[in-house]
Amino acid sequence: MSIQTRRERERAERERLIVTAARELAEAEGWDAVTTRRLAAEIEYSQPVLYSHFKGKTAIMAAVAVQGCAEMAVELRTARTAAKGRHGALAAVGEAYTAFARRRPALYDAMFTLRVDLPFATPEAPAALQEAFGELLAAVEPIAAEGDDPGLLTETYWAALHGLVTLMRSGRLPERAHQRRLELLTRHFTAGAQRAGA
Amino acid sequence: MSIQTRRERERAERERLIVTAARELAEAEGWDAVTTRRLAAEIEYSQPVLYSHFKGKTAIMAAVAVQGCAEMAVELRTARTAAKGRHGALAAVGEAYTAFARRRPALYDAMFTLRVDLPFATPEAPAALQEAFGELLAAVEPIAAEGDDPGLLTETYWAALHGLVTLMRSGRLPERAHQRRLELLTRHFTAGAQRAGA
DNA sequence: ACAGGTTGGCTAGCGCTGCTAGAATTCGTG
DNA sequence: CACGAATTCTAGCAGCGCTAGCCAACCTGT
Numbered sequence A, B: 001m002s003i004q005t006r007r008e009r010e011r012a013e014r015e016r017l018i019v020t021a022a023r024e025l026a027e028a029e030g031w032d033a034v035t036t037r038r039l040a041a042e043i044e045y046s047q048p049v050l051y052s053h054f055k056g057k058t059a060i061m062a063a064v065a066v067q068g069c070a071e072m073a074v075e076l077r078t079a080r081t082a083a084k085g086r087h088g089a090l091a092a093v094g095e096a097y098t099a100f101a102r103r104r105p106a107l108y109d110a111m112f113t114l115r116v117d118l119p120f121a122t123p124e125a126p127a128a129l130q131e132a133f134g135e136l137l138a139a140v141e142p143i144a145a146e147g148d149d150p151g152l153l154t155e156t157y158w159a160a161l162h163g164l165v166t167l168m169r170s171g172r173l174p175e176r177a178h179q180r181r182l183e184l185l186t187r188h189f190t191a192g193a194q195r196a197g198a
Numbered sequence C: 001a002c003a004g005g006t007t008g009g010c011t012a013g014c015g016c017t018g019c020t021a022g023a024a025t026t027c028g029t030g
Numbered sequence D: 001c002a003c004g005a006a007t008t009c010t011a012g013c014a015g016c017g018c019t020a021g022c023c024a025a026c027c028t029g030t
Helices: A002-029 A036-043 A047-053 A057-082 A085-103 A105-113 A127-143 A150-169 A178-191 B002-029 B036-043 B047-053 B057-082 B085-103 B105-113 B127-143 B150-169 B178-191
Strands: none
Touching (some): A002 A047, A057 A085, A057 A127, A085 A127, A085 A150, A105 A150, A127 A150, A127 A178, A150 B150, B002 B047, B057 B085, B085 B150, B127 B150
């Protein structure tokens, strides 16, 4: 039994190695630079080894994405709990979200931009993903008006943040006025509650 | 001189053919299916001919994107001018925007999602692109509050629409409640003006 | 300690991609 | 009709994601 567990442990270790290498390579040079060949060289194994751990390249990216979700969730929570008031919390979370996307573009792409078959709006979605969304929800819910569905409002706010990030990243929005756009967005969302606090 | 102009005319004709073929293929099977080989076969020329017209595949996509912008501008204008009131106009434009994205996904991708070196937020941006943005601006401007920069507010609204579209298209938001999310977005944007009309 | 059998990694290669150098053909002109 | 220039095509490069099948290293039982 012991040798079995040792093998499984080594396997798990190597899987971790693959995901880490993929992530680091992506963060250093972008996902285009993450080829199965380079990844194999990085972990000092041959290509086919990757396929004994993951179904394909997109599965590796999905694993990286899940890691990213977990980290984002932490950052969103930190920002939210440190802020004061409903408006402050929403602003802080929006700020933290876009800051994360700009600081870790490769991670963000894996999570929310690139095609990478992860289940999203279903109960089978990874826990880390649900946590991240939960943080957004916790910030949006307090500013929801009477009849508003908090979940839908959160999705809408999320989409707005995502749009800002992606359009900026692809050069379609100038980076310059990001802060002001973000403030406009947050203000309009809290204003919808009609009785916005400070 | 005549033969020179004839050649130029034929060249322009073929260029049109390339763009049209690329667009049709993309709309039928997605941009992944648009390879230089298939495109060449479609226009009944060999691959290198494409490169005598365009710098590369992304340049062809850019040409398709410009076409798409022109069409979207028309549709946005139609929707805006047919609507009544500031709120109605904004809602109509938002509706038209997302409807366009869902009806012509390949066109939308070329315009706003895929990497395709087009100048965007500069004076050198294609006229069609500026027109499309101008339509959004015309819908957003009337609902801008006193101190708000209409341009920035438009960019923010645009980003929100873009986020809704892309997250939905990539399966990260369920298609089901799209209409309600769009209404939430529009309502919150008009609410920011504090004196929202009907 | 050594043979047998199984697990697992590696080499080599497939079909595809965007793109290009240089041969070949067509075309207008003297 | 033959020459010169412009243009199109054939063929190929380097790289991609992925996989079949060989080979070696390892654990097990005597």
